Amino acid sequence: MLKRYKNIGLSFLVIFLGLFAIYLVSSVRPDIMFRSIALSAFGSIYGLTETLTKSIPLMLCGLGLSLSFRSSVWNIGAEGQLLMGAVGATWIALYIMPNAPKFLLIPAMFLVGAICGGMWALIPAVLKVKFNLNEIIVSLMLNYIAIEFVNYLVYGPWKSPYEWGFPYSTKFPESAQLPRILDTRVHYPTLILALILAVILYIILYRSKLGYEIRVIGDSIDAARYAGLDIHRVVFLVLLLGGGLAGLAGVGEVAGIHHRLRVASGISSGYGYTAVIVAWLGRLNPLLIVLVSFLFGGLLVGGDAIQVSLGLPGSTINFINGLILIFVLVQGFSKTRFSTIKRRGGK
Amino acid sequence: MNFIIEILKATIPAGTPLLLGALGEIYVERSGILNLGVEGMMIMGAISAFGITTMTSNVWLGILTSAVVGGGMALVHAFNSITLKTNQTLSGLALTMLGLGLSGLIGKKYVGVPLPNKLHNFPIYGLKNIPFIGPILFDQDPLVYVSYALTFIFWFFLFNTRFGIELRSVGESPEVADSAGIDVSKIQYLAVFIGGVMAGLGGAYLSVVYAPAWIEGMTAGMGWIVLAITIFSLWRPERAIFGSYLFGGIRVLQYKLQPFGISPNLLNMLPFIFTILVLMLAAKEISRKRISAPSSLGIPYFREKLL
Numbered sequence: 001m002l003k004r005y006k007n008i009g010l011s012f013l014v015i016f017l018g019l020f021a022i023y024l025v026s027s028v029r030p031d032i033m034f035r036s037i038a039l040s041a042f043g044s045i046y047g048l049t050e051t052l053t054k055s056i057p058l059m060l061c062g063l064g065l066s067l068s069f070r071s072s073v074w075n076i077g078a079e080g081q082l083l084m085g086a087v088g089a090t091w092i093a094l095y096i097m098p099n100a101p102k103f104l105l106i107p108a109m110f111l112v113g114a115i116c117g118g119m120w121a122l123i124p125a126v127l128k129v130k131f132n133l134n135e136i137i138v139s140l141m142l143n144y145i146a147i148e149f150v151n152y153l154v155y156g157p158w159k160s161p162y163e164w165g166f167p168y169s170t171k172f173p174e175s176a177q178l179p180r181i182l183d184t185r186v187h188y189p190t191l192i193l194a195l196i197l198a199v200i201l202y203i204i205l206y207r208s209k210l211g212y213e214i215r216v217i218g219d220s221i222d223a224a225r226y227a228g229l230d231i232h233r234v235v236f237l238v239l240l241l242g243g244g245l246a247g248l249a250g251v252g253e254v255a256g257i258h259h260r261l262r263v264a265s266g267i268s269s270g271y272g273y274t275a276v277i278v279a280w281l282g283r284l285n286p287l288l289i290v291l292v293s294f295l296f297g298g299l300l301v302g303g304d305a306i307q308v309s310l311g312l313p314g315s316t317i318n319f320i321n322g323l324i325l326i327f328v329l330v331q332g333f334s335k336t337r338f339s340t341i342k343r344r345g346g347k
Numbered sequence: 348m349n350f351i352i353e354i355l356k357a358t359i360p361a362g363t364p365l366l367l368g369a370l371g372e373i374y375v376e377r378s379g380i381l382n383l384g385v386e387g388m389m390i391m392g393a394i395s396a397f398g399i400t401t402m403t404s405n406v407w408l409g410i411l412t413s414a415v416v417g418g419g420m421a422l423v424h425a426f427n428s429i430t431l432k433t434n435q436t437l438s439g440l441a442l443t444m445l446g447l448g449l450s451g452l453i454g455k456k457y458v459g460v461p462l463p464n465k466l467h468n469f470p471i472y473g474l475k476n477i478p479f480i481g482p483i484l485f486d487q488d489p490l491v492y493v494s495y496a497l498t499f500i501f502w503f504f505l506f507n508t509r510f511g512i513e514l515r516s517v518g519e520s521p522e523v524a525d526s527a528g529i530d531v532s533k534i535q536y537l538a539v540f541i542g543g544v545m546a547g548l549g550g551a552y553l554s555v556v557y558a559p560a561w562i563e564g565m566t567a568g569m570g571w572i573v574l575a576i577t578i579f580s581l582w583r584p585e586r587a588i589f590g591s592y593l594f595g596g597i598r599v600l601q602y603k604l605q606p607f608g609i610s611p612n613l614l615n616m617l618p619f620i621f622t623i624l625v626l627m628l629a630a631k632e633i634s635r636k637r638i639s640a641p642s643s644l645g646i647p648y649f650r651e652k653l654l
Contacts, residue, residue, distance in 0.1 A: 276440060280437065
């Protein structure tokens with residue numbers, strides 16, 4: 001009991017030291033910084049809609065990651081899976097069926113986007129199962145490869161001749177653009193999709209056989225093996241589903257916001273990495289993740305705002321994200337069940 | 348012939364930051380701790396070395412600072428994973444985010460600033476005249492020679508000293524090590540600290556010797572490649588040399604291929620694709636030779652279990 005309180009004290013110390021570091025480096029007072037973040041993210045209707053917009057990819061990626069983290073599969077590749085989803089959607093919208101009516105084209109984009117994201121996540125799954133490769137490193141390498149692939153496309157074969165030399169693909173036809181709420185950027189079909197999927201994942205996780213298997217494997221791989229569970233099948237499924245969800249997020253970004261493929265850093269400001277924290281802070285519970293992603297959406301909006309208002313670099317938010325992750329760790333959110341699992345074989 | 352020498356000569360500096368980082372991470376993992384924060388420690392090493400060198404015009408002081416900063420960051424991970432026994436994967440990821448974020452904050456004012464002083468090549472008299480290998484190995488900057496020496500020292504200590512035996516036994520079986528009277532936490536703290544120092548040095552090499560410049564996010568995934576090299580080297584310092592120079596060579600190849608009109612984006616993928624291939628090779632060798640990662644890698648050690 002005492003230890004628990006000590007940890008709470010420690011985790012606040014971490015946050016305090018971190019904010020002090022920001023103050024030392026930039027001489028921006030933490031209270032002013034957080035006021036600016038909170039105001040820009042939650043202090044106006046516009047801010048709230050932007051926060052909601054940014055929470056959509058976080059939600060989808062976080063939901064997908066939670067499944068694999070539950071089963072102790074360390075998918076850190078949501079960033080790349082998201083980008084591949086965006087590539088898949090662009091391919092359908094511009095090259096495969098650009099003349100299809102909206103009610104066919106949009107579902108096709110989501111479907112192919114999810115497949116592309118899922119396939120990208122299958123690479124670490126196959127390598128883990130066949131060669132016993134560490135999925136953390138492989139999924140991370142695939143992020144870098146996906147980033148370069150998207151950039152290759154928009155600087156190379158998919159570069160539009162109509163955009164004055166900018167690294168953009170051609171603009172999507174109207175029928176490939178997602179509707180938004182009034183004049184905000186909230187592409188609500190993706191949001192609704194994410195909310196429905198959160199409920200479905202909750203049911204899968206707590207009410208289905210697959211969910212049971214995922215939880216058993218996550219708790220103890222030895223127990224799962226002893227119980228005769230097909231561990232490989234679960235590894236494949238959680239990565240495929242997680243990649244698929246991240247792929248949907250990518251479709252939402254290009255079809256809902258940009259209406260074209262752009263350089264990777266323009267499509268995703270690190271959603272896939274932030275989603276790792278979202279998933280853990282949401283205690284890997286799909287419904288909590290929905291709430292947490294709204295908070296982190298706000299943090300991203302605030303992060304953009306303090307670049308303009310306080311002259312802080314964009315990496316400030318990275319640093320705050322890291323602090324939050326340490327905070328989560330030290331608090332012991334992830335300590336109880338997930339850290340003592342014995343992982344066999346290669347690292 | 349001169350062309351080959353030129354490429355190989357460029358390979359060594361390109362591989363040196365990886366070698367420094369990998370030597371450290373080998374010790375960390377040998378002690379049973381997994382530190383995924385190499386990228387974060389490297390980039391903090393890079394910015395602190397660059398910052399201090401800019402302020403004092405003293406490259407060596409900058410390099411020394413990077414070692415201290417890298418080691419200090421590693422202590423955060425050590426505290427998380429050894430004392431608090433939290434999840435090591437998450438702690439490492441957090442370290443990476445902290446490092447990338449903080450270095451961006453600190454480095455904002457150093458973007459585009461020229462370094463006042465850099466390490467110059469220091470050909471070793473006599474040795475550099477050895478045909479072929481002389482100009483490749485012995486016409487380099489001083490920190491490269493330090494990396495040669497460190498490779499030997501890391502190998503020697505790991506396999507020929509009491510400390511090395513203790514380090515390996517802690518990583519293989521902390522219970523046994525503990526009952527033999529070895530202070531498990533102390534060894535692990537020391538190993539993680541050494542890992543941080545080396546990652547910091549690797550970062551410093553990038554920013555004050557190799558580049559020499561500060562670019563935000565300039566490690567660009569090298570920390571993760573270090574982790575792959577650690578596996579590829581089968582946790583042996585002397586093998587880390589091959590892994591590191593292999594990736595150094597790929598980097599040189601990237602530059603050499605650019606004039607041929609290949610998309611730079613595709614060339615940038617090379618090291619990451621190679622990482623996966625190299626890991627597959629290592630996996631084959633690991634299963635063929637029936638060796639494995641230190642068996643307590645990533646698993647926190649609870650002494651309570653003994654009592």
